[in-house]
Amino acid sequence: MSEFKSGFVAVLGRTNVGKSTLVNLLVGEKVAATANKVQTTRTAIKGIVNRENSQIIFIDTPGIHKPKTKLNETMIETSFSTISEIDIILFVIEATSNEIGRGDMRILEKIKESHKKAILIINKIDLVKKECLLKLISLYQKEYPFEAVIPVSSLKEKYKETILCEIEKNLKPGPAYYSVEEYTDQTMRQLAEEIIREKALNLLQDEVPHGIYVEVEKMKLRKNKQHEQIYDIIATIYCLRNSHKGIIIGKDGNMLKRIGQSARIEMEKSFGTKVNLKTWVKVKEDWQDDPSIIKRFKLK
Ligand SMILES: Nc1nc2c(ncn2[C@@H]2O[C@H](COP(=O)(O)OP(=O)(O)OP(=O)(O)O)[C@@H](O)[C@H]2O)c(=O)[nH]1
Ligand SMILES: [Mg+2]
CATH class of the missing domain: 3.30.300.20 (K homology (KH) domain)
Structure with a gap:
């Protein structure tokens, strides 16, 4: 039998790109609220996936945006401070953009500083034509050596296994940190x-x-x-x-x-x-x- 693997995966991205939708899909349970509004997620929320040979702990984070209140600032601090404690970053962007905007650039800078393993998830591909993705992929690949670039739609079950397999491949041997009945750290x-x-x-x-x-x-x-x-x-x-x-x-x-x-x-x-x-x-x-x-x- 292969060695058991585990690790913490931070899900980072601008607000409203679909991070919580993605985490709920991967965990298979509703762990975080989703809405077609900015700043839906307000704090880091863990979603736990138990597989035969691994345990993956996702940390859904508040989306990056321009802060207006003390709450906004705290939310962004929370998101970036997760980076130091994790093994892999899932950087979620939207397929609908055709350049790297300021928010995404700011996140890229943090990823670069961290030198951590990162996987780029291009979400909402149901909203664009395939040809549009190529330019976006090459723009981002020039910025960071991502372990993988995966175009998905978080609304569709069929992308779940591809993402989980890619993460599993990048995990190190380790114990199960949570019992298999748990799927979130929330009460x-x-x-x-x-x-x-x-x-x-x-x-x-x-x-x-x-x-x-x-x-x-x-x-x-x-x-x-x-x-x-x-x-x-x-x-x-x-x-x-x-x-x-x-x-x-x-x-x-x-x-x-x-x-x-x-x-x-x-x-x-x-x-x-x-x-x-x-x-x-x-x-x-x-x-x-x-x-x-x-x-x-x-x-x-
Ligand atoms: N068309 C489409 N919509 C999506 C997809 N994934 C998520 N959405 C929608 O995008 C909106 C935002 O999703 P959330 O998961 O709340 O986004 P978030 O990144 O967690 O947002 P914050 O918590 O504010 O940072 C919701 O209306 C989702 O239904 C997708 O693959 N395709
Ligand atoms: Mg969210």
């Missing part, structure tokens, strides 16, 4: 918060979604009358302004109902239990610059 509470935030992000528009954070106040497992396992969950969605609060609650409470309903359905699937979810909305101005809150988004 149930954090998973619940991430799911609620994802639904809110996807259903809300404009600047409202960027100003929210979700806190689960209570999460308790009990048996219902039919002896089924059920989680009672109480969560608060914090937002920046009163006008945002109105939008999140919606006419006759409809928006909040939709957020709660879709979050509940996904939690039931993910936790394998029934879920009884109550959500509240509160205003907390300036939380994005509040050190006691943003502390949570720092690397653990």
Whole structure:
């Protein structure tokens, strides 16, 4: 039998390129929220893949963007500080660009400084013609000796094995750091918060979604009358302004109902239990610059 291998893989890239979608695909479970909005991921989240002869620990990171708040700065610091602790970098870019933009250049510089093994993932190839990829590939290959360049669509299962095999090839012999039942380092509470935030992000528009954070106040497992396992969950969605609060609650409470309903359905699937979810909305101005809150988004 071949020797067991393991390692930590940081998933880096600009915001909205599909890093979390990719991590969820590779892990086969929802570990991180995804949305067609910038700055969806706010902290480093681990997703664990157990294979016959290896364990790969992915670290999904907040996308690189121009920081506007203390939270933004912390998010970017978190992303770059993962580099020092990992074995391989998965650098995710979008197939739709035809040059190396400033954000991608900044990430490339960090990769160069690290001298780490890196694999370039060109994501969203479903949106472009094959011919467009060649120029992009050669531009990036001139910048860094990538172990591999893999064009993919993170929405499609068929790319999963190719990526995992390529990573496995580049891992060193090592132990399993996590038990095989685990697929993330997040607690149930954090998973619940991430799911609620994802639904809110996807259903809300404009600047409202960027100003929210979700806190689960209570999460308790009990048996219902039919002896089924059920989680009672109480969560608060914090937002920046009163006008945002109105939008999140919606006419006759409809928006909040939709957020709660879709979050509940996904939690039931993910936790394998029934879920009884109550959500509240509160205003907390300036939380994005509040050190006691943003502390949570720092690397653990
Ligand atoms: N067409 C297409 N869309 C994709 C693909 N991969 C991801 N997306 C979409 O791109 C959007 C952003 O995906 P995320 O996974 O949240 O992006 P991210 O890089 O984690 O973003 P941040 O957390 O903000 O850094 C979502 O709407 C995804 O559904 C792909 O291969 N093709
Ligand atoms: Mg993300």
